[in-house]
Amino acid sequence: MSDNKITTRFAPSPTGFIHVGNIRTALYAWLWARKNNGAFILRIEDTDKEREVAGSIEHIMKSLRWLGLDWDFGPEKDGPNAPYIQSQRLDIYKKYAEILVKKGFAYADPYTEEEIEKFRQKADSEKKPFLYREHRPENPPTWDGTKPLRFKVSELKKTVWNDIVWGGLSAGPEALDDFILIKGDGYPTYNFAHIVDDIEMGVTHVVRGQEFISSTPKFLSVYEALGVKPPFFVTTPPIMGATGTKKLSKRDGAKDILDYEKEGYLPEAMLNYLAFLGFNPGGEKEVYTREELIKAFDLGKIQRSGAKWSDDKLDWMNKEHMKLLPKEEVEKNILEYLPDSMKNKKLVPIIFERISKWCDVKEMIERGELDFFYKVPDIDKTKLVYKNISQEKIISNIKLAIETLEKVAEEKFDKENIKTALMAVAEKLESRGEVLHPVRFALSGLDRSPDPFIIAEILGKNETLSRLQKVV
RNA sequence: GGCCCUAUCGUCUAACGGUUAGGACAACGGGUUUUCAAUCCGUUAAUCCGGGUUCGAUUCCCGGUAGGGCUACCA
Numbered sequence: 001m002s003d004n005k006i007t008t009r010f011a012p013s014p015t016g017f018i019h020v021g022n023i024r025t026a027l028y029a030w031l032w033a034r035k036n037n038g039a040f041i042l043r044i045e046d047t048d049k050e051r052e053v054a055g056s057i058e059h060i061m062k063s064l065r066w067l068g069l070d071w072d073f074g075p076e077k078d079g080p081n082a083p084y085i086q087s088q089r090l091d092i093y094k095k096y097a098e099i100l101v102k103k104g105f106a107y108a109d110p111y112t113e114e115e116i117e118k119f120r121q122k123a124d125s126e127k128k129p130f131l132y133r134e135h136r137p138e139n140p141p142t143w144d145g146t147k148p149l150r151f152k153v154s155e156l157k158k159t160v161w162n163d164i165v166w167g168g169l170s171a172g173p174e175a176l177d178d179f180i181l182i183k184g185d186g187y188p189t190y191n192f193a194h195i196v197d198d199i200e201m202g203v204t205h206v207v208r209g210q211e212f213i214s215s216t217p218k219f220l221s222v223y224e225a226l227g228v229k230p231p232f233f234v235t236t237p238p239i240m241g242a243t244g245t246k247k248l249s250k251r252d253g254a255k256d257i258l259d260y261e262k263e264g265y266l267p268e269a270m271l272n273y274l275a276f277l278g279f280n281p282g283g284e285k286e287v288y289t290r291e292e293l294i295k296a297f298d299l300g301k302i303q304r305s306g307a308k309w310s311d312d313k314l315d316w317m318n319k320e321h322m323k324l325l326p327k328e329e330v331e332k333n334i335l336e337y338l339p340d341s342m343k344n345k346k347l348v349p350i351i352f353e354r355i356s357k358w359c360d361v362k363e364m365i366e367r368g369e370l371d372f373f374y375k376v377p378d379i380d381k382t383k384l385v386y387k388n389i390s391q392e393k394i395i396s397n398i399k400l401a402i403e404t405l406e407k408v409a410e411e412k413f414d415k416e417n418i419k420t421a422l423m424a425v426a427e428k429l430e431s432r433g434e435v436l437h438p439v440r441f442a443l444s445g446l447d448r449s450p451d452p453f454i455i456a457e458i459l460g461k462n463e464t465l466s467r468l469q470k471v472v
Numbered sequence: 473g474g475c476c477c478u479a480u481c482g483u484c485u486a487a488c489g490g491u492u493a494g495g496a497c498a499a500c501g502g503g504u505u506u507u508c509a510a511u512c513c514g515u516u517a518a519u520c521c522g523g524g525u526u527c528g529a530u531u532c533c534c535g536g537u538a539g540g541g542c543u544a545c546c547a
Binding site: 012015048050051109128129130148169172174177180187189191209212214215216240247279282283284286303304305306308310313354355426432434436439441446447448451 | 473474475476477478479483484485486487494495496497498505506507508509510511539540541542543544545546547
């Protein structure tokens, strides 16, 4: 627990799915642990039983597993500080709370919530900041667990500290107040529990979002009261929604990270995109594998300002990572989406060059873009046109194509030979489209489709000729 | 209201105080593709404003403006 090993943690609350903003914080913590051969802990902070959503823990673990962010200690991975679920560690918080009480750094809060609300409203109407410590009771009751336990700020001072990302930070004495350590229901607050756990678990680098900057003076005063040296603080900037300037949140459309899995994004691409949204190792390389990311990662190069999410760039990143995939894997993934009647490996490259994520395959199928490969298309004769060429001319061009293709041997009926043969005819015409377009249309029945050569190869000589014949 | 923080192309970002301010996404244009897509080439496009410090400021300091966060018996 107190060896010098770099230890980071991801400490989500089980209040639903986790979105990309949360995951990036987890990623940075994970990268730092892996880079330093340290430990990465997953800790569940379920101290607010009202907000808890059933099934969240499993969902969170599934999300991390999809991205390959493996934890060394945490749920389903016991370690020296198990359990890693805060609601199962209540006795530990109580022990620390009692230490603070004994040292005179904590006392029971005698007020009801309504009374405190009145103090707050009064301060509000006087346009003054509300500070509980201004109402600190002179003789608080002894803490028996039925009342909230508050931290007692002993010295009002300016707090100065260092953050690996933000550098020197400071806050005036207004940032210090008597905040709740243990709630009336016996559960600790985040403000207290995370400190106890980070100490107990030997966390060396606390990586978390910038919403916690303003409460850091409070945290620091607890470390001081406990006589424990605080860990390094690594505060990450927010991720903003693509529209608007608000921090990305579930409210404004932040998606469950697992939705991206469903849409067919590669975990490596998501990792790469996320890492670079708010971090840059310098240089112009942008596509990084997981291992390269670990190697290049540096806490000091995390950005301070918020970054807007971009689906466009994520799609591009995904495509780049798909290109890195072995051919067999691409084939397997694409084939998976194809119905049995369409499972033709020759379709794979055609599909691959048109998609940026796997679910695009599904969309292509739904749009019927691939139907003609296994179903003779209905030819809309009114569309059998090309520029100002008469339909008679077009039909005769198709006949020309039939004659040409008949000369191509069946075993040599591949796109290269077909192209050579067809192009020889096409070049003689005013424009190549006079023959190529009608052929393509006759084979696919579509205005837009892959080139006629590859279609012909996939259909095979017989099918190709019969479709052309049919149109004539 | 109070406290804290941030500020480079539309977006993500790079630049020991000295660069024609670089790259990527997007957009646009072109080559190649019958078309779309893909690919290749190219173009447009930024240091928020105002003061200082300095021979020299995107970079350091101050002010303004804009944006963000916190201000719970939530995390």
